Amino acid sequence: MSGQQIEHLVSMANQIALNFGEKRNLTEAARKTGEHLEKFWTRAMREKLSIEAADSEVPLSPAVNLMLEQQRGQIGS
Amino acid sequence: MLQYYEPEKDYGTPPVQSSEMVSANIDGVFIEVPAGTSIMRAAALVGIKVPKLCATDSIDAFGSCRICLVEIEGRRGYPASCTTPVEEGMQVQTQTPKLAKIRNGVMELYISDHPLDCLTCPTNGDCELQDTAGEVGLREVRYGFEGENHLAAEKDESNPYFTFDPSKCIVCSRCVRACEETQGTFALTIEGRGFDSKVSAGGVDFLNSECVSCGACVDACPTATLTENSIIEHGKPEHTVLTTCAYCGVGCGFRAELKGEQVVRMTPWKEGKANEGHACVKGRFAFGYATHPDRITSPMIRDSIDEPWRKVSWDQAVNFAAQRFRKIQQEYGRNSIGAISSSRCTNEEVYLIQKLVRAGFGNNNVDTCARVCHSPTGFGLKTTLGESAGTQTFASVAKTDVAIVMGANPTEAHPVFASRLKRRLREGAKLIVIDPRKIELVSSPHIRADYHLPVNPGANVALLNALAHVIVTENLHDAEFIDQRCESEAFSEWQAFIADDSQSPESLEQATGVDPQALREAARLYASAPNGAIYYGLGVTEHSQGSTAVMGIANLAMLTGNLGREGVGVNPMRGQNNVQGSCDMGSFPHELPGYRHLSDAATRALFEAEWQVDLDPEPGMRIPNMFDAAVDGQFRGLYCQGEDVAQSDPNTHHIEAALGALDCLVVQDIFLNETAKFAHVFLPGASFLEKDGTFINAERRISSVRKVMSPLSGKADWEATMAFANALGCDMNYQHPSEIMDEIAKLTPTFHGVSYSLLDELGSIQWPCNELAPEGTPTMHVDEFVRGKGYFAVTEFVPTEERANKRFPLLLTTGRILSQYNVGAQTRRTENSTWHEEDLLEIHSHDAQERGINEGDWVGIQSRVGTTVLHAHISDRVKPGVIYTTFHHPVSGANVVTTDNSDWATNCPEYKVTAVQVSKVNEPSAWQARQQKFDRRQHQLLKQATEDA
Ligand code: SF4
């Protein structure tokens, strides 16, 4: 079922980004999406999204992609 | 607060609001009252009782019986005290020999056509006619009973809760006026004239009339003509206890009237500020479920759901559950268990559940059923206004000039509020209804919506944006309010967004399905109102953009300056009795009581010090996360208190798979509900009659729930949770729910001033109640918003993914009906089923014809996730392309077809939009057949329950 779950998480994250105005302001939407996940998602869900996103059959929306890249950048730096 | 039974004091005529005071003298007693007050009321206020029959203080005076006559110095004749207002300097006599004679004569006439069977009459000792005959000193009736009379008139026993015995009627018309003024249904009339005049329910019996069984006429009737069947059966109560209705979010105050521990009647409490003496069929009459034979009163356990239950002691049950939960955590980690609490339970109970999870389970996996109804309200109002709650009192509607009712159906779901609203509309206020369905308020006796905007399911945000677009582009907004009270940068950004032509009613017409001209006119009407108020319900929240729509509503209110005073505001109509309270009590996985996020170290520290534990600062799982994780094998133990997730949550197949995957499911409920059929531990719950506590209604009003009978299982729910916590090693030691409230008050700034003694003193309290507002806060955001400046959130319309297409061309939406409540566990076990035995599928004649469907046919409803079958009801309440059903019966399987799409911000399920196809079929669906088989099997396992020594 894990396979299904990552798709579900990606879809939810994409929806969040879309509702934070991804089409109007990508960086702002990425920031707000990150904050929202931090506030409302469990750590396990956030980690799963970050680790398994690449395997998702549902493509990441640009803002979610950006958010994850930024997070990895921060962890890396 | 046990009290001897006494009928509530009746002042004869309603109170009058006036800043001008007038004084007079009645029977030598000086009185001062607001101008406009009747002599009858003024007298009653100082303890002088004028005999009366046609007057009662819930309705306007009528002046027909002529028994309340008085003498006024300097005035000729004998004016009726109920219709004559006090004037400055008046000298009034209520008892003189002349008055006594007139009254005696009037009374004699009444009694000459009234049976003299007082001793065997059901209301003996509680009858105004009897009392008044006593007061006027009637000793003989000179006119014989042999003349023409009504003594043989036949009883109408069609209503399951009350009887109409016209032989006892004095044609005072109190019932007719109560139905009109208090309830607003206009079901009754006085038919005929003179001697032939009689009360009629529109020429048919009560059950087949327009009557909605609210009981207002029964309350108003001064004789035994309209009497509760419970009183006919059991007689007059002997004591009363004040409590609060446990059904809907109106939170009506009630007097539970008892004989010993048996409730013989529930009467709406006149001092109850939410309802002011009115009620609906649920709270007033549907309390019999509390003693229904289906109640389970013994704790039970079993190792697997294929085994019969074993009845055990409380200790055995909680120890069994605790051992299982600890074992699961040892094997699968701390986060593998969680709890779901119910908005039907008291604040004290849901507070304990979240405490048990955070302090006992050591995680934050706690959620409440508000997740599936009003979580978007919490998110949306917190973001824009700063507080997750409605802004007004219910009484505020009396000052509203234009009301918007959006995605709510108050006459069915919040009936007592609906009566208030209807009264205001009859006084001339305007109404805009935004709903895909033609709800009763769109057109009913003496009410007609000025605009009905039949929005397509799923397009609320587009519609709200279009309304705001009109207001902004036509310069109808309240620039001064926005300037002073709102964040200017956010407003500018929002203004640029909303003024864009893409947000106009014309551009969005395709999405909304609403005539742009009507939409423009409705926007102008709301914007131009001196006081505009918005009332909304689950038709707003239960969408993929539920939170966005709530923010859109808050934007509209800020835009027009309609916040911070009476008559205006943003008013979420909460579904269940304690939705507001369960949210306030920290039942969501990301926040502590008082809506404080777990990441806030200072707040955490407060609770850590009180509970002597370290708290996890990470948000826990929401209900859908728990189910996903259960299916995934990572979540294995669930404590479910009073919430029937198997019936109420979307995508039943998924929920059943999740529940079936759990190693230990603990269910606490009063009945073997659908969820309990998957349970390993059953903890018998207590109804609201069996415990003390508090509920918080949609106006943020904290009201007391008081125990009127002993818990059938021996424990109230808070005691059961405490026993479970202690078995888990999470020490709890409360002697009474008041101590739990003291802890809540200590730790929660908006509740700092709340205590049981203050509740007893004030009757009820609207939070915030603290040093700044010692008696509570009726209206919020008066001088500034809770968040400081109001925030205009950009509300971009994102169409739901659940769209109609060729395969699923219709949109299914859901709602409620007056007589049933939610999953129906309570109301289905009362006579309320007389009105609604099954859920039907409403379909427009056009869609029905196209599919060869006739009234009453079985129709299959198929969505992407499942199929169910209901009987069809052809109706023009829905428009072509939209179908509708209620969800009160488990076998209907409404949630077999709903999907797990949800609100982007809160995961509140998108119950209100499911793309489906319907077709004529011959029998129930495969799921329904399976469900019935499973149900039979589980009842068998219950019957086989063994008693452990
Ligand atoms: S019960 Fe209510 S609706 Fe029915 S007739 Fe009486 S007042 Fe009217």
Ligand code: SF4
């Ligand atoms: S039914 Fe009762 S309230 Fe109605 S007219 Fe007769 S006596 Fe009066």
Ligand code: SF4
């Ligand atoms: S169900 Fe609602 S409106 Fe009806 S009596 Fe109870 S609280 Fe009042």
Ligand code: FES
């Ligand atoms: S009570 Fe005043 S006229 Fe009937």
